[in-house]
Amino acid sequence: MLFGTYILRPDRVFDGETMHEGWVVRVKDDKIEAAGPASSVSAAGAEVVDLKGTTLTPGLIEGHSHLLLHPYNETPWDDQVLKEARSLRVARATVHAQKTLLAGFTTVRDLGTEGADYDDVGLKQAINKGIIPGPRMVVVTRALIATGSYAPKGFSPDIDVPQGAEEADGHDALIQAVRRQIGKGADAIKIYADYRWGLMAEAKPTYTIDEIKLIVEVAKSSGRAVVAHAGTAEGMRRAILGGCETIEHGDTGTPEIFALMKQHGTALCPTLAAGDAVSQYRGWKKGQEPEPERIKQKRVTFKQALDAGVTICAGGDVGVFSHGDNARELVMMVDYGMKPIDVLRSATSVNADVFHLADRGRVRPGLLADLVAVEGDPSKTIADLYRVRAVLKGGVFYKR
Numbered sequence: 001m002l003f004g005t006y007i008l009r010p011d012r013v014f015d016g017e018t019m020h021e022g023w024v025v026r027v028k029d030d031k032i033e034a035a036g037p038a039s040s041v042s043a044a045g046a047e048v049v050d051l052k053g054t055t056l057t058p059g060l061i062e063g064h065s066h067l068l069l070h071p072y073n074e075t076p077w078d079d080q081v082l083k084e085a086r087s088l089r090v091a092r093a094t095v096h097a098q099k100t101l102l103a104g105f106t107t108v109r110d111l112g113t114e115g116a117d118y119d120d121v122g123l124k125q126a127i128n129k130g131i132i133p134g135p136r137m138v139v140v141t142r143a144l145i146a147t148g149s150y151a152p153k154g155f156s157p158d159i160d161v162p163q164g165a166e167e168a169d170g171h172d173a174l175i176q177a178v179r180r181q182i183g184k185g186a187d188a189i190k191i192y193a194d195y196r197w198g199l200m201a202e203a204k205p206t207y208t209i210d211e212i213k214l215i216v217e218v219a220k221s222s223g224r225a226v227v228a229h230a231g232t233a234e235g236m237r238r239a240i241l242g243g244c245e246t247i248e249h250g251d252t253g254t255p256e257i258f259a260l261m262k263q264h265g266t267a268l269c270p271t272l273a274a275g276d277a278v279s280q281y282r283g284w285k286k287g288q289e290p291e292p293e294r295i296k297q298k299r300v301t302f303k304q305a306l307d308a309g310v311t312i313c314a315g316g317d318v319g320v321f322s323h324g325d326n327a328r329e330l331v332m333m334v335d336y337g338m339k340p341i342d343v344l345r346s347a348t349s350v351n352a353d354v355f356h357l358a359d360r361g362r363v364r365p366g367l368l369a370d371l372v373a374v375e376g377d378p379s380k381t382i383a384d385l386y387r388v389r390a391v392l393k394g395g396v397f398y399k400r
Contacts, residue, residue: 001130003029003395007043010051010373016058016349016362019341019379025056027369030394035363049400051373054389057344058361059106059370061351062135062326063269063315064248067093067100067108067123068116071321073281078152081115081164089116093123097134099324104372104385106393107136109315109355111190111227111248112143114164121185133398136370138355140227141181142166143190144174144215146206149197165192174211178218188355189219191244193228194235205235212242225356227269233257240266246313246354251275251294253301258308267311267354270302272332274317302336312338313354314347327385340382369395 006027013023013035024041026034034041068089069080080089100108113120120139127134143165155161168177178189191212194205207215216226220243228239231251239247240260246267247253253261253268261268279292291299305312316329333343352361360368371392376384391399 001030001394001396005029005033005046006395007041007046007048008051008056008371008373008390009038009048010054010056012055012377013363014055014057014344014348014379015364016352017345019055019377023056025363025371027371027392027395030369030396032363032365032367032369032371034365049390051390054373054375055377055379055384056363056371056373057378058348058352058363059372059391059393060104060326060347060385061314061355061357061361062100062105062108062318063246063313063347063351063355064271064317065100065108065110065315065323065326066112066114066317066319067096067110067137067323068113068119069319070096070323071319072278077114077164081152082162086116086119090119090123093119094126094132094134096319096323097123097127097132099322100318100326101133101135101393102388102391102399103324103326104374104388104391105135105326106370106372106391107138107351107357107360109138109188109351111140112165113141115162117142118184124185135393136360138187138357139185140188140190141184141186143192143229144168144177144181145192145195146197146211149195149206150192151195169211171214174214175218178215182219182222182224186224188224189215189226191215191226191228191239193230193239193242193244194232195229203232203235205232205238207238207242209238209242212238212244216243236261240264248315248317249274250305251298251301253305255304255308258301258305258310261305261310262308265311267313267350268305269313269315270298270305270333271315271317271329272298272302272336273329274320276328276332277321299336306337311350311354312342312346313351314343315351327383330385331383334382341379343382344378369393
């Protein structure tokens with residue numbers, strides 16, 4: 001790695017919490033050395049990088065990604081899991097990783113390989129070793145599902161179909177599965193607290209509260225969090241009471257459930273962009289036709305979560321839609337009722353705090369020099385996050 005010492009001179013700096021006009025940031029090697037008004041930061045021995053017209057922010061953190069998936073309108077999920085070779089999926093994921101980084105997302109929480117076993121661990125290692133460019137990865141490997149509750153499905157009951165996650169139930173099997181995933185490299189454990197299981201398409205809770213508490217207890221012993229896919233109110237309730245730290249999706253939450261999330265400090269990763277994308281894949285012409293019921297309901301539940309004061313993570317379930325288009329979720333969060341400055345916080349300091357990433361997410365001396373400069377001011381126009389001019393990860397320019 002070729003490190004340097006730089007003075008980054010944008011129009012303004014968003015430090016992860018507050019916007020500061022006229023600030024500069026001094027980077028030395030892979031860390032932020034100083035930040036503040038230009039007059040207070042020494043430029044001695046540093047190369048000055050003029051970023052006029054831009055806002056400098058901490059590197060953005062994608063809270064819900066699947067680097068080993070690609071958009072479902074290209075290849076249906078079932079076919080990706082059952083028909084695409086893992087070697088093909090990893091090759092494609094290396095391109096996804098680069099696109100994500102160049103879009104200004106310097107960290108991703110990658111929530112499941114969806115049938116690609118532990119390939120997220122190797123992808124993370126390749127990035128960390130500098131073999132391929134990409135974001136820092138927080139990985140969950142295979143994720144955990146209750147037997148019979150996940151997919152692909154719709155095949156003859158006489159055949160055992162490979163699943164998109166690891167099946168485990170009951171005391172001993174769950175303990176072993178959690179420990180096995182951690183041993184193979186999982187940074188966190190993901191569970192599916194509900195799913196469209198059985199032959200009916202309606203989502204229902206899968207794990208019992210006691211099973212979830214057991215998963216959380218075992219994961220916590222190793223210092224790891226548990227995150228839960230949950231869209232139903234009951235699935236969410238069990239995940240919250242079981243000790244999961246984040247709820248992914250939360251589509252049909254209720255005011256009571258969001259109050260419970262607030263009470264327990266459980267964060268919501270709403271994945272607005274995934275539902276939006278899937279609705280369009282199913283034929284909705286966005287902007288030309290009225291919003292489908294699913295989208296209208298999501299607007300309501302997202303507002304309920306905001307009104308309840310639930311901590312909101314930024315995460316789009318990218319992979320359902322195109323990698324590199326990660327800012328789509330942030331634009332939609334504003335459209336659905338969040339203030340742009342709060343969305344910026346979600347994608348930086350809030351995600352860093354919720355995911356236990358104390359070394360990033362803010363512009364502060366001593367933290368990693370993961371930084372992105374975008375043209376304009378995203379605290380006024382959130383879509384300016386698409387106008388990326390510079391990306392640093394660990395003090396190295398990947399885009400300049």
